[in-house]
Amino acid sequence: MPSSNRHVEPRRKPRQVRAELTRDRILTAAAHVFSEHGYAAGTTNRIAEQARVSIGSLYQYFPNKDAILAELLVRHVDRGRWDQGDRLDLSPGTLEQVVRALVRDAVDNHRDDPQLLRIMVEEGQFSDELRETITRHGAQRVAQVRELLARHPDVHVRDLDTAADLIVFTVELNTHRLAASPQTGSIETFENELVDMVTRYLRG
Amino acid sequence: MPSSNRHVEPRRKPRQVRAELTRDRILTAAAHVFSEHGYAAGTTNRIAEQARVSIGSLYQYFPNKDAILAELLVRHVDRGRWDQGDRLDLSPGTLEQVVRALVRDAVDNHRDDPQLLRIMVEEGQFSDELRETITRHGAQRVAQVRELLARHPDVHVRDLDTAADLIVFTVELNTHRLAASPQTGSIETFENELVDMVTRYLRG
DNA sequence: GCAAAACCTGAGCAAAAGCTCATAATAGTG
DNA sequence: CACTATTATGAGCTTTTGCTCAGGTTTTGC
Known part of the structure; x- marks a missing residue:
């Protein structure tokens, strides 16, 4: 993987409700995926999939995996x-x-x-x-x-x-x-x- | 990484003392690396390096990372x-x-x-x-x-x-x-x- | 209704990590 | 010493995975 931790600050700040919703979906999915597979095996793609959200959206709200x-x-x-x-x-x-x-x-x-x-x-x-x-x-x-x-x-x-x-x-x-x-x-x-x-x- | 767990049986069976020694070096190094970096971040290359053994040798004695x-x-x-x-x-x-x-x-x-x-x-x-x-x-x-x-x-x-x-x-x-x-x-x-x-x- | 802002998408890039294989070196045997 | 079996090597192939970006869709403000 590319060197992690390149960005440190969060990305977009949600301004619409649907954005907030997406963020929450991602976090909920992440909690689920991490607790199921562990941190290393909990891939960002898997999280996005579980959240029914594209991988791109995930990276609009979180600079990297660690941030999640x-x-x-x-x-x-x-x-x-x-x-x-x-x-x-x-x-x-x-x-x-x-x-x-x-x-x-x-x-x-x-x-x-x-x-x-x-x-x-x-x-x-x-x-x-x-x-x-x-x-x-x-x-x-x-x-x-x-x-x-x-x-x-x-x-x-x-x-x-x-x-x-x-x-x-x-x-x-x-x-x-x-x-x-x-x-x-x-x-x-x-x-x-x-x-x-x-x-x-x-x-x- | 390639799909793990393709092989299940061990590989070569050591017949010379030096082989047994190599195997032990690998295991010792693995113990060190895993406890230092965790399982996921404990790469096989790192283990081989720590054991002063080529990566090829490692895979002659262990079918995959899990087996170690x-x-x-x-x-x-x-x-x-x-x-x-x-x-x-x-x-x-x-x-x-x-x-x-x-x-x-x-x-x-x-x-x-x-x-x-x-x-x-x-x-x-x-x-x-x-x-x-x-x-x-x-x-x-x-x-x-x-x-x-x-x-x-x-x-x-x-x-x-x-x-x-x-x-x-x-x-x-x-x-x-x-x-x-x-x-x-x-x-x-x-x-x-x-x-x-x-x-x-x-x-x- | 319309333009701008916010939001979403997913093919695909680059780095990392697991693992292979052709070849070289070494040890055992007579 | 010659010959074979065993062991060692490491460049590099392949898959995985974190992450980007060019472009599309939806919402908001007027």
Whole structure:
């Protein structure tokens, strides 16, 4: 392929509704194709085909393939920010209730397309700026959970930082897996056990 | 690229030592290149270059790119099988000791090249047969852990199957992460917390 | 209704990557 | 040493794929 990343800025800015629609069709198709075939095998032609749009149209709205993935990631992060603090901030109740809220939050955040998220995080070649955003986003969440734990009287662990890190990651990954693979056991059972594990850990 | 997977059988069978050596050089180089650049960007030419071997030689021992990854995976699985039961079978001691052994085992199993393992599992396009092998291998391990838990008097969980599944996966994934990313905190601290989490969970 | 702007199309170009094959070099054998 | 089997080489063929551009269609503004 020709050297990627030649253009960096977006192309045309949609001015008509149908253009906005086309853009959305492309993004939806891209999400579908990427999560189905992976980033490398998700060709731009395949995306255009899936979107029922000509390849030319695709390149009117996105300077290159990377930009499409980047846009998908930005959208995901934005949506995450939207309902971020809601459930967690000042969430009261027993430790178990807090943990359960945490798990539910993670599940909700991955409901749309877990495969895609995985690909975005693991296969995408992003700019340093975007990578920075991702990292900061993760760190922010860990910090948020840390504060939550610090405030709860029932939490007894040696090191709050490590604990927050550990449980955020554990919940995240198990959620990934739960959503991604056709699970053998029931979802509720798994959620209960996960909540139990984290809760008992935090209780000391 | 030309349609992959045209040949399925291996090519030449090495009859001289130097051939065996070349084959090994290729595999070693492939492991290096794949874990460095990912599967898609790990080109066969790059592998050959890294192995200081001509591209022609590479294709004398491997029918196509996929076969190289497949061979790497087979080798990994075989090596895993080798020291599988050793530490775990009939491992005595407190629950915490058992769990710690479990964690150490996972760490050891990923020590060689965690990046590569990730790529093999997540980016590789394997035959159904090979996928079957991977799945069976995982299920076997879960079953093994399940038995271990069943035997220990201090284990109190609602559902042994789910518990075994949960902790195998959790330990696995956290190990992945620990090994793959330049960790912020110390390794020991993280291991201790992970062990604590699992132990407290199992204790009920 | 009409011109301009916005939008869409898809054949095809150029680079990249998988892979082949004719030929050369090396190792084994008597 | 001579002869054969095995192994190694790398220029280059072929396919794939990211992406362009010349030209057509639709929408908007007047």
